[in-house]
Amino acid sequence: MTVMTVLQRHQPVVSTAPRVVVHNELPPGRHRFELVVVDHQGRVSAPDVCVVTVLPATERREPAP
Numbered sequence: 001m002t003v004m005t006v007l008q009r010h011q012p013v014v015s016t017a018p019r020v021v022v023h024n025e026l027p028p029g030r031h032r033f034e035l036v037v038v039d040h041q042g043r044v045s046a047p048d049v050c051v052v053t054v055l056p057a058t059e060r061r062e063p064a065p
Contacts, residue, residue: 028056 003017007024031052037045 026052026054028054 001017002019002021003015004021004023005013005015007013007022013020013022031054033050033052035048035050039045
């Protein structure tokens with residue numbers, strides 16, 4: 001099962017689906033994402049953090065190989 005969602009700033013996405021697809025139009029700049037998982041016994045994982053930099057349209061380039 002897959003859930004489609006749109007991220008809202010400082011609002012958690014809560015889902016029991018094993019896969020979440022996100023569609024957002026992020027503005028240029030640095031964006032920080034944090035994933036925390038809670039298992040069926042209520043145990044909470046350590047956060048996994050990913051920082052993404054979105055470049056303005058005129059500066060976009062192909063990712064490095």
